[in-house]
Amino acid sequence: MLHSLTSQDGDGQGRDVFGVLAYALALAVHSVTLVLAVCGVWLLAGVGGGFGITAGLVLLAFAWSLRPRLVRMPEDGVVLRRDEAPELYALIDEVGRVVGTRGVDVVVVNGEINAGVSVLGLRRRMLVVGLPLWEVLAPRERIALLGHELAHFVNGDTRHGLVVTSAYRTLATWHHYFSPINDAVGWLQMLTNLAIVPFRLLTSGLLSVLDLLSVRASQRGEYLADRAAARVASTDAAVGLLDRLLVIESVEISLRREINSRRMGGPGRPKARDAGNGLWDELASSMGEIPDFEYERRRRVGERRGHSVDATHPPTHLRRRHLLETASLPASLGVDGDRGARIGVELSGARADVARVLVRDGLDGD
Template sequence: MTDGVDDIIGWRWLDARLARRARRQAGAELAPSRLRRAATAVVAVVVQVGAFAVLLCGAWLCTVRFPSAALLPGAVLLLFGVLTLPRPQALPRHAVTVRRADAVALHALVDRTAAALNVPAPHIIAMDDRFAADSGFAGLLRRRYLRIGVPLWAVLDPAQRTALVALELARFSGDPSRTALTGTVERTLATMVTIFEPAADKRLHASREDDVTSMMAANPQRIGQQHAQSYTNLVGDLVRPLMALLQGAFGLVRLGYLTLLQPDAFRAVVAADARAAAVAGTPQVRSVLATRLLAESMVTVLRRDARAGDRSGAVPRDEPQAVVAGWPVLAAEVLATAAPSMPARCEADVTRHASPFAVTPPLGRRLEMLTDAPPPLPADGWADPQESAETDVELRPMYRRLVRDLRNG
């Protein structure tokens, strides 16, 4: 059983097979398959051209000999075409954009890391309250963004912060899941599967039954309205099999598309991790991935520390920046405690998060792929502790909100 976890498929044999597949794809040769990339591009073109064709056909049916019987199917095709149009990714509303004037040191660190990786610097740097980080393209103009969780940033030392930025910026190069063609198609197919999800239909069905029951209880004499509602329910029952058919069709198309896209996407992430390790140091990159893997334990420790009081009064616990200053040491202690069990944790993470619909290998597999080879560059000397301390000053308002949420959460 899934035990309520969405990332686990549900059958033990299938979970084991998906885990082996994730290991095989992430550990394969880094040279991409031209045939697979060509097939992926062809499928993406067919999906996007099909969406525009359906949209144009619906517009033609709505306008030819208006008004006519073709108006209804035309409207349906118009709606269907709009739903299947390419969907650019958008930044979440809760993410706070950090302007260059307000965070000079943070932007300088990102610019220097991007130059070392030989990738373009992001247009947008945003912060949020997750214990995570990501990067990508947002909006119709496909503006590059880097999004960092304030809790994750607060527990990292200067060298680890450089490694975190390098890990995310390195993915701006060569990832097929982020291109304008293939990336938008994957999001379109995922959206269509969600729209026709049976769970949403069940919620509608439950609300419909509640409305009918409340109407009859309020006025038993309004039998005519009850019959009208029954006809509406009958139409819904007739449409439901069609919705299930469309949901299954889009699900199969998405599964086939990701079967083509996933191997190259996994290899691109592993290659990006290797480039980040070459710039920021392999031990630092491994420690960042391990910190993200231990997110639940880290957040528990941070919450306990934020709520703790200092009886001696030596540390001003009312000042959030003073509280956050001790978090890298706490995070290092958590990593040291979990080090003996890290191989088992990586194994469990691969089994838990391996999925045919993933475009990023599990964190456990990424951690396994990085060897303990010495870094080509002296990462500790390349990171600037003074610059890292300046970023803490720039993020002081966010630290204050983070500590408050941890104390009250």
């Protein structure tokens, strides 16, 4: 939602011309890596004698460093398996069916003010939910959040794609290899710096083109994901989710204040082992006190200054306007009080663990 994580290329649906071009460019980048690997194996087969073997090893080393890398389980956060949170997973599965895809295989809960989807390895889907964001959302807004994230698997959002994302890393690695020798003093080093200039410019240009193409595709994907969120949770809930994003700075300020208060201790403050107690309730309470006119003020400021979550997201006020100007949608599913309570119980352990880590290490580890 805020900074979408890496995922595979969805279900292959809905990719526009920018997405197709980004995907084609990414495949071309990976084909160079494949050619290096094939040439390395060919040289190792004995072509060229000892020099060929050495050159083959060098080419294989380059190809290995440029290879696409699969996403791994994050080191931070609390992992919730399906048998540990069956009600939450059931809700995610239902949301997935509404948006036209399957659910996820693993849920990770952490202390970031963020949410996103990813793919572990080749097939296993992962949803990462930041509790600071989850806890300040209303029940239907949480469903809208799930719908928005799962929709990225459907919309062909190339910036969420393994192929495109790994092409970024490959081009960045090439760009690093073509970095000039800063302390060059000899004529050979100076000639080397001069010779690599075209290659460095080429990799810079390819990175810029890939970024431009994938950003356009990603922004389109955000509009489609917003619409999917409205289809699942209602237009009002999807708009409410976007309104929360407008005050995300207030979420961070409130969270830092609560964390610092608990870290400092003092009379009436919980002991260190219980320092995380009540953190989420206090955060939700402080955000609930934001008056309606403040949201309206933030919307007007966003229209003037072009507020957006990041460069890959369209301006928030345009996303909001797009939802409001299209036909209003009712909720396809909801969370009744009992189900919401059961999901809350499933998250209780993660809520306590993440709160303790935040109080101990601070937000963003500061």
